[in-house]
Amino acid sequence: MSCISVENIKQGMVLSEDVRDINNRLLLSKDQKITQKHIRILKIWGVTAIHVMSEGGIETKEEPDINPEVIEIVQDTTKNIFKNIDLDHPAMSEIFRLSVLHRSQNYQSIKVSDDKLIPGKIPVGEHRTDIRKQIEMQKLTLPEIPSIVNELNEVTADPNASANDISKIVVKSPSLTAILLKIANSAFYSFPFKIDNISRAITLIGSKEITGLALGISVMQVFKDIPQEFIDMNSFLKHSLACGIAARILASQRNMSQTEQMFAAGLLHDIGRLIIYKYFPDQAKNLFQIMTNSSQSLYHAENSYLRCRHPEIGKFLFKKWNLPKSLEDCVFYHHRPTNSHYPIEAGIVHIADIVVNGLGIGSSGERFIPLFDDGIWEKLKLIPTIFKSIIDQVTHQLSVFETLLMKEI
Ligand SMILES: [Fe+2]
Numbered sequence: 001m002s003c004i005s006v007e008n009i010k011q012g013m014v015l016s017e018d019v020r021d022i023n024n025r026l027l028l029s030k031d032q033k034i035t036q037k038h039i040r041i042l043k044i045w046g047v048t049a050i051h052v053m054s055e056g057g058i059e060t061k062e063e064p065d066i067n068p069e070v071i072e073i074v075q076d077t078t079k080n081i082f083k084n085i086d087l088d089h090p091a092m093s094e095i096f097r098l099s100v101l102h103r104s105q106n107y108q109s110i111k112v113s114d115d116k117l118i119p120g121k122i123p124v125g126e127h128r129t130d131i132r133k134q135i136e137m138q139k140l141t142l143p144e145i146p147s148i149v150n151e152l153n154e155v156t157a158d159p160n161a162s163a164n165d166i167s168k169i170v171v172k173s174p175s176l177t178a179i180l181l182k183i184a185n186s187a188f189y190s191f192p193f194k195i196d197n198i199s200r201a202i203t204l205i206g207s208k209e210i211t212g213l214a215l216g217i218s219v220m221q222v223f224k225d226i227p228q229e230f231i232d233m234n235s236f237l238k239h240s241l242a243c244g245i246a247a248r249i250l251a252s253q254r255n256m257s258q259t260e261q262m263f264a265a266g267l268l269h270d271i272g273r274l275i276i277y278k279y280f281p282d283q284a285k286n287l288f289q290i291m292t293n294s295s296q297s298l299y300h301a302e303n304s305y306l307r308c309r310h311p312e313i314g315k316f317l318f319k320k321w322n323l324p325k326s327l328e329d330c331v332f333y334h335h336r337p338t339n340s341h342y343p344i345e346a347g348i349v350h351i352a353d354i355v356v357n358g359l360g361i362g363s364s365g366e367r368f369i370p371l372f373d374d375g376i377w378e379k380l381k382l383i384p385t386i387f388k389s390i391i392d393q394v395t396h397q398l399s400v401f402e403t404l405l406m407k408e409i
């Protein structure tokens with residue numbers, strides 16, 4: 001069996017798995033022979049990749065040939081990364097298995113990014129800062145809210161806002177317009193025709209979905225000037241984009257009707273870390289040192305060194321900027337979603353974050369897989385076997401996003 005992108009589907013191929021659209025509706029059943037008409041349907045319904053039998057209709061083994069020595073090395077390093085995770089849990093065990101496979105297939109690139117976390121030589125006692133106190137006293141420095149974010153907030157809160165109102169805001173920013181059109185014309189949606197203006201994109205994609213995308217991208221753009229000195233911003237963005245994509249796909253797997261904010265929630269989940277990197281660079285260097293020397297997770301080091309973890313910092317920004325409450329809640333609870341007022345949404349971001357950390361797609365600075373909130377797994381009603389196709393879709397959509405967006409955000 002192999003997973004191929006929709007652009008490479010040919011007539012006569014035979015499906016080895018059911019094909020469902022973004023809302024989990026069955027489009028084509030397993031064993032169906034693909035015709036030209038099917039290819040058109042798949043593109044119209046936004047399917048990005050399918051699983052097909054190998055040539056001749058014989059299903060080959062699922063895992064590609066990888067040097068067993070590489071698998072052994074990767075298994076050991078991945079076990080260390082998963083050291084705080086209960087691998088007896090069926091969902092975590094499947095994510096671990098797929099992570100070893102993905103890391104083995106991408107051995108060189110992931111090994112290099114792990115190697116970037118080299119211990120520094122800054123005395124850890126210096127630059128200790130109480131960020132919680134700064135938040136409590138409303139004194140934490142934050143970036144100015146961009147006017148476009150303000151306007152998008154208003155339109156999100158207004159139930160009577162029309163597609164025209166949203167279009168008027170978006171077109172004020174040529175860079176945002178260009179990014180949104182690129183996304184609309186990408187494999188993220190796979191429309192079989194070109195979309196050349198925002199009004200058309202809103203009509204086809206939906207005003208809430210476009211507003212969610214616009215909001216997430218505009219907030220992220222504020223942080224694009226963070227120096228590469230100690231955090232690789234491309235890697236951070238890759239982690240965030242992959243999490244946004246995974247959250248959106250997980251939401252569709254659950255048949256959620258309101259998936260439009262899930263991409264933005266995934267994209268922005270670690271935004272609190274960007275505030276640490278932007279305004280507390282010396283403390284951030286020390287955090288990395290503590291993490292490396294003590295084998296603590298970054299999440300725990302944040303609390304011991306700054307008295308505050310990145311979700312709280314992210315919440316403070318979301319509150320100050322008046323961003324939608326559901327988004328704020330997802331960001332605040334993405335490490336402990338069962339406590340959230342929106343547990344399903346926060347739970348989806350939580351699982352997306354674990355998957356993306358497991359695969360080693362980019363990094364927000366964290367070396368270890370975030371602690372798993374197993375209470376949320378029951379609530380989400382997902383099954384572990386979905387992760388294979390979710391990961392295939394995430395890697396496919398991310399490759400498209402990367403070429404389109406990495407320079408723009
Ligand atoms: Fe996080």
Ligand SMILES: [Fe+2]
Binds near residue numbers: 243269353364
């Ligand atoms: Fe994360």
